[in-house]
Amino acid sequence: MANRAGVSVGTVSNVLNRPNLVAEATRERVRAVIGELGFVRNESARQLRQGRSRTLGVVLENLANPYFTDLARGAEAAMNTDGFDALWCTSDGSAAKERRCLDFLEEQRVTGVVITPVDLNSERIAEMQDRGLSVVVLDRREYAGACSTRVDHVTGGEIALQHLLDRHHPRIAIVTGPLLQEPIKDRYTGAMAAGRRAGLSEQEMPTLIRSDSTPTEGKEAARRLLELDPLPTGVFCTNDLLAIGLVNELLRAGVKVPGEIRVVGYDDIELAGTSVVPLTTVRQPRHELGWTAAELAVAEAGAGAQHEHRRLVLTPSLVVRESA
Secondary structure, eight states: OHHHHTSOHHHHHHHHHOGGGSOHHHHHHHHHHHHHHTOOOOHHHHHHHHTOOSEEEEEESOTTSHHHHHHHHHHHHHHHHTTOEEEEEEOTTOHHHHHHHHHHHHHTTOSEEEEOOSOTTOHHHHHHHHTTOEEEEESSSOOTTSEEEEEOHHHHHHHHHHHHHTTTOSOEEEEESOTTSHHHHHHHHHHHHHHHHTTOOSTTSOEEEOSSSSHHHHHHHHHHHTTOSSOOSEEEESSHHHHHHHHHHHHHTTOOTTTTOEEEEEEOOGGGGTSSSOOEEEEOOHHHHHHHHHHHHHHHHHHGGGOOOOEEEEOOEEEOOTTO
16 A cells, blocks of 8 residues: 555554644545555554554443433543544343443453443442553442542432422322432432421322333323322422323323323433423433543543542433423
8 A cells, every 4th residue: 555655654554543744645645545445444453552442432221211312422422522432332221231241342442431330339340440441430329449420319309309399289209210220219319308308208209119211111100190099299200201101191091281280200301392291300411421421531541540530410400391
């Protein structure tokens, strides 16, 4: 290739890796030859020589959930701005699958990982740190020896329930996904704390725990809700997908929302504002959350041993729409 372009091997290398060091006319000539020969750079070999890459791994819980998709978009935007690319994996909440994801990412010689871990006590994460990879924990509580960025979900749960309390609801149901999931548990904790401060007993705040945070589970929760006596006049759902499924089923059953039951969700996914009854919800700064996590990973990759870990906590806010 170098002979055909009439330049040295070093010049070809500079065109591929440091084009700003090469005169424009020379760059164009080398690139024309690259196109003619159909050359594709062996990125794996280059990474082996350099000992590091400009690729970051991202391991999220479930990209089928719009919330995680928005996190991913924010992270990728930040990485691309800094000249990094992303490799995506999903754990589906499985510790075994998460480990396979991390094994794969290390095999691809990523320089770091942004992860919503299934288990903060994972030895696999510690192993990666010991080998010099940057690890940023996303949307989970602080992990020892790592950067992290998360939302204050306890405050988010308090905001949601307080909105219903301010509308004089004496009986408020809470519909939640599995409380083993840390962000969900924190939202529930915050909501219960707000209710207790207002003098509500646990009987006045019945809890319906669903096996997953999906519209289907929200639909089933609505059926259980309608069996309660007396019927709650306010409902807090710990994510928007649950809330959308619940509202749809209430409407199908002839219950007016918000006329008879007010509903508040959590996340502010795009569907929240476009559903049949636009959803009042607690907005997470999802794009910012993903962006910040990626920025922390890039910063650590560049600083190496000199890097100082940061733990950032973002604050959610209420978005009032028709459902409450």
